[in-house]
Amino acid sequence: MSATAVATRELMLVEAVNDALHVELARDPSVIVLGEDVGRLGGVFRATAGLREAFGEKRCIDTPLSEAGFLGAAVGLCMAGWRPVVEMQYDAFSYPCLDQLITHVGRYRWRTGGRMGFPLVIRMPYGGGVRAPELHDDSPETYYVHTPGVKVAVPATPADAKGLLAAAIRDPDPVVLFEPKLVYRTARGAVPEGEHVVELGKARRAREGSDLTLVAWGAMVAVCERAADDLAAEASVEVLDLRSLKPLDDEALLASVRRTGRCVVVQEAPRTCGFASEISALLAEHAILDLQGPVLRVTGYDVPYPYWQLEDWYMPSVERVVDAVRRVLAF
Amino acid sequence: MSAVPVVEQDLERVIAGRPAVRPAGLDDDALLALHRSLVRLRVYDERSVVYHSQGRIGTYAIFRGHEAIQAGAVHALEERDWIFPSYRESAIGLLRGLPASTILQWWRGHPSGWWNPEEVNVASICVPIATHVPHAAGLAWGLALKESDAVAVAIFGDGATSEGAFHEGANLAAVFRAPLVLLCNNNQWAISTPLRDQTAAERLSDKAVGYGMPAIRVDGNDVLAVHDAVRRGVEHARAGEGPTFVEAVTYRSFPHATADDPSIYVDRERVEAERGRDCVAAYETYLRDLGVLDDEDVQTVREEALAELRAGIQAAEDEAPGDPELVFAHAYADPPPDLARDLEELRRVHER
Numbered sequence: 244m245s246a247t248a249v250a251t252r253e254l255m256l257v258e259a260v261n262d263a264l265h266v267e268l269a270r271d272p273s274v275i276v277l278g279e280d281v282g283r284l285g286g287v288f289r290a291t292a293g294l295r296e297a298f299g300e301k302r303c304i305d306t307p308l309s310e311a312g313f314l315g316a317a318v319g320l321c322m323a324g325w326r327p328v329v330e331m332q333y334d335a336f337s338y339p340c341l342d343q344l345i346t347h348v349g350r351y352r353w354r355t356g357g358r359m360g361f362p363l364v365i366r367m368p369y370g371g372g373v374r375a376p377e378l379h380d381d382s383p384e385t386y387y388v389h390t391p392g393v394k395v396a397v398p399a400t401p402a403d404a405k406g407l408l409a410a411a412i413r414d415p416d417p418v419v420l421f422e423p424k425l426v427y428r429t430a431r432g433a434v435p436e437g438e439h440v441v442e443l444g445k446a447r448r449a450r451e452g453s454d455l456t457l458v459a460w461g462a463m464v465a466v467c468e469r470a471a472d473d474l475a476a477e478a479s480v481e482v483l484d485l486r487s488l489k490p491l492d493d494e495a496l497l498a499s500v501r502r503t504g505r506c507v508v509v510q511e512a513p514r515t516c517g518f519a520s521e522i523s524a525l526l527a528e529h530a531i532l533d534l535q536g537p538v539l540r541v542t543g544y545d546v547p548y549p550y551w552q553l554e555d556w557y558m559p560s561v562e563r564v565v566d567a568v569r570r571v572l573a574f
Numbered sequence: 575m576s577a578v579p580v581v582e583q584d585l586e587r588v589i590a591g592r593p594a595v596r597p598a599g600l601d602d603d604a605l606l607a608l609h610r611s612l613v614r615l616r617v618y619d620e621r622s623v624v625y626h627s628q629g630r631i632g633t634y635a636i637f638r639g640h641e642a643i644q645a646g647a648v649h650a651l652e653e654r655d656w657i658f659p660s661y662r663e664s665a666i667g668l669l670r671g672l673p674a675s676t677i678l679q680w681w682r683g684h685p686s687g688w689w690n691p692e693e694v695n696v697a698s699i700c701v702p703i704a705t706h707v708p709h710a711a712g713l714a715w716g717l718a719l720k721e722s723d724a725v726a727v728a729i730f731g732d733g734a735t736s737e738g739a740f741h742e743g744a745n746l747a748a749v750f751r752a753p754l755v756l757l758c759n760n761n762q763w764a765i766s767t768p769l770r771d772q773t774a775a776e777r778l779s780d781k782a783v784g785y786g787m788p789a790i791r792v793d794g795n796d797v798l799a800v801h802d803a804v805r806r807g808v809e810h811a812r813a814g815e816g817p818t819f820v821e822a823v824t825y826r827s828f829p830h831a832t833a834d835d836p837s838i839y840v841d842r843e844r845v846e847a848e849r850g851r852d853c854v855a856a857y858e859t860y861l862r863d864l865g866v867l868d869d870e871d872v873q874t875v876r877e878e879a880l881a882e883l884r885a886g887i888q889a890a891e892d893e894a895p896g897d898p899e900l901v902f903a904h905a906y907a908d909p910p911p912d913l914a915r916d917l918e919e920l921r922r923v924h925e926r
Contacts, residue, residue: 312742319712
């Protein structure tokens, strides 16, 4: 953080996303926004509100309902010199676009021997806890992280939502941004005005501690912070907000766990092969002698995300995180 | 009646042979340039099948008989116009100045088979079916947004029209009035699946009505018919009127690829009959009847094409194998740091 005073505004997370889009479209005339309902409506969550009025309908485009089609079109738009920012309306609505993501978005630069760039951004609200119908609640980041050629970031705070989106838009590679919709309107914070960039691949220490590291991203960061509060009398718990899953700030991860000697990874997504497993593997490879207990995962379960009357049983809760921390401390 | 016309050429007339009448807008040089392109593609394909049998290239998707669709389309374009090929049009870049060695390296699995699409306005070869249609729509739309008058052509097969990507790309192109020609090589087979098992539509060109775009259906063995149809689509696109669907009807009378055994599924009599209406031979007959081509010209063009391929395979085989660095080099402009560590580790393990 810069020592010089930066003017800030108190914004909700979704407002910070909107702010980033306004700033970046004004900064770079090659940036365009497309997706379902992003223009006239300004997005179902209002993330793109005011863009059409400010920049015209050629730079904020309502597309036909075709996630694979408009992501594919974004590949062609890159070839024509544009920097498209594509909105997937909801996490699970993005599944059709995985076809284009895997077969082209992550491969096209490579396929040209690095001679053409594909600087596109996919942003989507993700995650559960919002009492929504089926397939509006998923945490699909693993599919994206597992796809070579793309980068993935997940902000937890309004300032990072703005800064990571700006970094994604300026990045020469395709970047997928997962915005925690659970906290779209409840996460509030000071957001720098004007241009604000948070470099991809840099984790944020959300809370300092010395006995155990809780690793999380997106909406789970706040859950971990509440767990750390609840545990304050028993242990000094550090909370590491990864911010970027790819590139991953493995230095910050290893430095923290080497210092605390204990780690619990918390993710909303189903457990098997989730990103928490990757974190656990990295710690097994690089920090085995620093660990004083097993690396535990607190995750969603390997089942379809449940209907909302059951969803609180599925989502990692403060209680489950506290329980996992206690088990590691007692090891 | 539909608001968008479906123009259908008299296929029977064309199949019977094109009368020796000079087409409007094409002088002798243009007619001969078209012939040269047909022959270069034919020789590329013939030699590639041989090179495969000699173990000099990998599995290869044969396009014999489809040269008229490819050359007819390319010659209807300006150099600023883009081509989006499927694997069936792997060598179409030859007609835009790509060296034969580059395309041969692609089929040899060598990284120098990469090319820069921007240099020749030919997109990378699309291996999955129909997923390049949205790219072509996006590029064409993006160029129009920049007020360029360039257009794009996406080439795909009959099977591709069953894919979601074709539908989404065609619909997007029509909604955004993208300057695009959707060129369907209807060779009536998707490996072993005949057209009747691919669609219940009477004609693929009928699909255009559903997207609100015009369609033209032509004999895909008649290079001048394809040229004319694509030219009309290009004019329509350049005028800001949006996309056109061109269905070029032909027949796949050779295997899908070098790994395919069509004897299991084809009708041999039909294949023989179809081979008898070869697009290159038909055009040569037409040019001879017109008096602009003789045996010596045919021989010369063929020799030049053979020399191009000989030089191409030589250059490809002379090239050193790719460095392991290339496994990692181009996935990202700004790669995550672990890729550099992976390369270091790979080199360490393999160092003796």
